[in-house]
Amino acid sequence: TLFVPMTGKSEDQRKILPDPLHPKILNSGFEEDTDNDGHADHWHHQRLVTLLNEGAAAGKQCVLFENPDPGRLAQGLQATAIDGTKIGSLQLSLQYKIEGSKAGSETHEQPALVIHFYDENRRKFEDTVIGPWIGTTDGWRTANKTITVPPKTREMIVRIGLNGGTGKLWLDDIQMTPKPR
Template identity: 40%
Template sequence: MPLGRLLLITVSLVASTGLASAQHDRADWDRQRARMVEAAIIEAGVTNQRVVSAMRATRRHEFVPLAQRRLAYQDMALPIGASQTISPPFVVAYMTEQLDPQPTDKVLEIGTGSGYQAAVLSPLVADVYTIEIVPSLGKRAAKTLSRLDYDNVHARVGDGYQGWPEAAPFDKIIVTCSPENPPPKLVEQLAEGGRMVIPLGERFQQNLCLMRKVNGELEREPLRATLFVPMTGAAEERREVLPDPERPAIVNGSFDEIADDEMEEPLPAGWHYLRQAEIDAKARPDDPAIAFKNDEPGLPSQALQGFPIDGRRVKRLRVGFAAKGEGIRFGQQASQWPYVVVSYYDERRVWLGDEVIGPLRGSFDWIERSEELPVPASAREAGLRIGLLGAVGKLWLDDVRIAPAGG
């Protein structure tokens, strides 16, 4: 066979193999995204069909760094560099639904991050203006959005605390980082009758709020507890409440405090990313507890809370809780059992690893557990995750507490 023809056949085979591989990869991403939307978006309560369609169409893996891409369609926050994260898909869908995007809307987003939230909004509104304070993230997000042809998204680098005055007023504003209070410039730039969805509060204790502008003033509706990275720049300079990383603690570990009487659901204060969880006021005599119930193996049933911790000062952490179980079996995988999990992160919010207590199995009356867990020296933040975590059955937890060992 002539060498030229052999080379041509070889090149054609390589090209065909590459095309087939790319098609397989895309089909796999599509399947993962479809499963994620069904389990983490629809099952979790998002009903706006336009929002659901946008979540189905938006390729989250394109906005996730290569090192994290295998986790792109898990309902979890992922680090994207510069101590920032891409929000969990449910949070993105829920905030978008609360924003009530309309085809004629001009929307301002504060905190571009990876560009994923702007991409979800793009097909739902007329224009998206998005600001990122970290230059490296802002430039990378702008390139990603341009490469994927999100032509109605306008991105720039700047301090979102100041808004985008030359493009104001905005019909809707969405803030994907947390200040203690709504920035005054954003209030000014929100159109009369407009909506703002924003996480407000302390560094590790925040509420996602829906703000409506009526007669020039904001009316606040609390939605649910949440946990976002802080708004940096001018907002961080004005922050008044700073947690103590040498005295880590859990808020409302007894579950007797409701987040807000005006909230759409009676959820426990201080806990976020709740799935298939509710307050059981009669779980113990005169003592409420949180109850997790799941009938479908693998579905999330959980609650989380973040807290600061300095691994240079706190070497070990004592974690305790009371628990009761009913018919608890593992989920889709043998590793899916109820645990009490402490996840550690460094100053860049890179995951350092987990320490666990458990698993909890079968049926049992109330028991007490308490253990000491090691803390990595480079840990600066941590998250406590409780629940069935993919297992099936019913689990009650109460009196959840953490403290420096010996303190």
């Protein structure tokens, strides 16, 4: 499971505590790599992704997902708390560009940003997709979408990448603004 509750010393040392009334995407512009490991901080389960120091849409860095094999994951994940009884929608925007991107063999295998919603028991019950982005673009494009937050939502995961699709996907400057119910 992705969610492992923190207790004791680990919880006490957390610098940023989750705030379900103010959900946010950390390092949304991929500018932070404090340990210099070549991976954007705060993004987990990163697969087939490169942190680029040039060609960003905003700031100095962006990420590039590359995958030649249908069904293979090229992704990054980030989880956050969110109170669906108080937050009614999320306004999302991001910068993307693609080169030769295609969907995989399964319907969920497509270049996109996906929000997975979880209930109080940490069971996934709904997904929302921004994308898919198929083909090739002539440079950076902007994607905007307002998504409804189901009232029983308590946590969510933001998944970015090719997600089983193939080709190349660059992402940058992901913005998320919560709107009250």
